[in-house]
Amino acid sequence: GAGVSQSPRYKVTKRGQDVALRCDPISGHVSLYWYRQALGQGPEFLTYFNYEAQQDKSGLPNDRFSAERPEGSISTLTIQRTEQRDSAMYRCASSSMGRGEQYFGPGTRLTVT
Amino acid sequence: GIQVEQSPPDLILQEGANSTLRCNFSDSVNNLQWFHQNPWGQLINLFYIPSGTKQNGRLSATTVATERYSLLYISSSQTTDSGVYFCAVMASGGSYIPTFGRGTSLIVHP
Numbered sequence: 600g601a602g603v604s605q606s607p608r609y610k611v612t613k614r615g616q617d618v619a620l621r622c623d624p625i626s627g628h629v630s631l632y633w634y635r636q637a638l639g640q641g642p643e644f645l646t647y648f649n650y651e652a653q654q655d656k657s658g659l660p661n662d663r664f665s666a667e668r669p670e671g672s673i674s675t676l677t678i679q680r681t682e683q684r685d686s687a688m689y690r691c692a693s694s695s696m697g698r699g700e701q702y703f704g705p706g707t708r709l710t711v712t
Numbered sequence: 713g714i715q716v717e718q719s720p721p722d723l724i725l726q727e728g729a730n731s732t733l734r735c736n737f738s739d740s741v742n743n744l745q746w747f748h749q750n751p752w753g754q755l756i757n758l759f760y761i762p763s764g765t766k767q768n769g770r771l772s773a774t775t776v777a778t779e780r781y782s783l784l785y786i787s788s789s790q791t792t793d794s795g796v797y798f799c800a801v802m803a804s805g806g807s808y809i810p811t812f813g814r815g816t817s818l819i820v821h822p
Contacts, residue, residue: 632810641798641812642755655809688753697808698743700760701800706753 603704624693735799743802
């Protein structure tokens, strides 16, 4: 079956613009996680959902970052008024349940110029 | 929060050599995964192993949860094994937040 997909794969945007990153999890997976990964580092947790409910958003860096999963499937991570420091790889993962094995998508490479 | 330390940070091998990567964690866990980030950036699942031993071809992993560490063994390494290996854990209790180590960067020369 299909794995986790993310779009776009690459995004270049100018400072101050808003961006929306999309994640399509494995069908039927309950839990969906967002991470940010800087070069040379491991992924860092941003937020996660069970079904449509956002369970924890403690990893979101500031209030310019938000996420939603309105129908319990596809999720969108939105960054408003982007800054250069937001440049990173943004990864999404899904699992069949909260503590289950996570499967990652290919990531979105965001560059803010 | 829980701390995750991976060692060694860097490893260079000749093709055919064996290696052991280690992941230490500071608290009890009920979820542990090993991933391989290949040179194209994709994170590939290797093992879901909160305890015990598993094997998959040339790779095997052991987690000793009571002693708070996990080991990943790579035998007869190949150039395609190059990349970064990450360990990720979830602490026992109410947290569902995964914590990743900084990874072990592996280069396998032909």
